[in-house]
Amino acid sequence: MNKPSLLVLIPLDDDSYSQVAAHFDIVYAATPAERSAAIGTQGAAIRAVLTNGTTGLTAAEIDQLPQVEFVSALGAGYENIAIDHARARGIVLCNGAGTNDDCVADHAFALLLAAVRDIAYRDRATREGIWRTQLPMAPTVSRKRMGIVGLGNIGMKVARRAAGFDIETGYHNRKPRTDAAFRYFDSVVELARWCDYLVIATPGGAATQHMVERKVLEALGPRGFLVNVSRGSVVDSAALADALASGTIAGAGLDVYEGEPEPPRALTGLRNVVLTPHVAGTSPEAIAASVSNFIDNATRHFAGEAVLTPI
Structure with missing residues (x-):
């Protein structure tokens, strides 16, 4: 046949x-x-x-x-x-x-840890002979608040990993999940204002285009970190670059970005962003x-x- x-x-x-x-x-x-x-x-x-x-x-x-x-x-x-x-x-x-849900959730946490603890920069500094006394201290990851945009299968697995760090989870979806005990927020802005870490795990497409824009980043604030493992289109790249450069937010970990596969030129020169080339779901x-x-x-x-x- x-x-x-x-x-x-x-x-x-x-x-x-x-x-x-x-x-x-x-x-x-x-x-x-x-x-x-x-x-x-x-x-x-x-x-x-x-x-x-x-x-x-x-x-x-x-x-x-x-x-x-x-x-x-x-x-x-x-x-x-x-x-x-x-x-x-x-x-x-x-x-x-x-x-690939586990792989993406693992990678989301790797980006979060790397961004909050400033791992990429500290790796370079160590290789260049810079000792810790010459570096600013990085925050503790544990016992903070995480906001997940898109509490699907991947979002739930990110939340499960967050629990291991004693991190409180809230989320935004189109509608609340009846099977999730986490706090629900009916807007991304309110979620960002509440949390320390905003993790993007929502599907891409027209419905979520630039869902994370300037107002969301301002709400996340100068101690907040953004992680995106969904699609680059969900985050306004220009607004994010401005927020990172100006200190509107503390840092970001991105596996996806607008204009792939070209590197995000507005972001590559910034030290407070960790970038990977859309590999979160691959192992x-x-x-x-x-x-x-x-x-x-x-x-x-x-x-x-x-x-x-x-x-």
């Missing part, structure tokens, strides 16, 4: 590629030029697409894939996939929800779980069964 034709729009390591190739005939198009060429020349035969939230899949591209019936994001995000257009075509949509364990989840979903779909993690 012929394997379904799968268009892969994201880079896969050798092990992941081999696992997926056991189930699909892969059309590999991980660069913009390859993507355009593959859709133009082989689009008519494609039955499935593997992408992610950042890379997405446009409505125009879907229109060039007349046989496509299954589209999956490898990770949890799907903000740049034309969801409504795909649904109108009857395309089955799924994502990798739950496959050997997380990638393996995401690939396995994709294969499970795809196998179920092409066997006529319901997918496990639908969008």
Whole structure:
């Protein structure tokens, strides 16, 4: 029996590629030029697409894939996939929800610890022979307040880690969670005013564009720290750069930023920000779980069964 034709729009390591190739005939198009060429020349035969939230899949591209019936994001995000257009075509949509939650939550705390304790700068200072008496003291992380914007699976795991540091948690969602005992705030500004650490774990997309802007940063205040492990679009980068440079907030830890993959030029020269290149959800364990989840979903779909993690 012929394997379904799968268009892969994201880079896969050798092990992941081999696992997926056991189930699909892969059309590999991980660069913009390859993507355009593959859709133009082989689009008519494609039955499935593997992408992610950042890379997405446009409505125009879907229109060039007349046989496509299954589209999956490898990770949890799907903000740049034309969801409504795909649904109108009857395309089955799924994502990798739950496959990298621990990894992202771990990374959020790594960024928080690094930002609050000034780890990156102190590492450089130590290598340059600077002793502690020449450095300002950094705050204690424990026994503070954390505000989480987006108390989903990842947000809950961040809160669980915060409890280990005796940190009190509050949160903002579109509506309160009935299964969460944490304090709910109906605005991001009020949450920021209450907390010491503001952790962004909400989905990206138009609904959350620049949710964290100047007023939020002013409310967070000069002893406050921002951590973003969701999408760069949620935070107004220019406002954040101004807030960090002026001391409006104390510091930030960012795994995501506007204009990826270009480094955020307004931020790279500032010493009170820790930056990583959108790696919070990636580890050997997380990638393996995401690939396995994709294969499970795809196998179920092409066997006529319901997918496990639908969008």
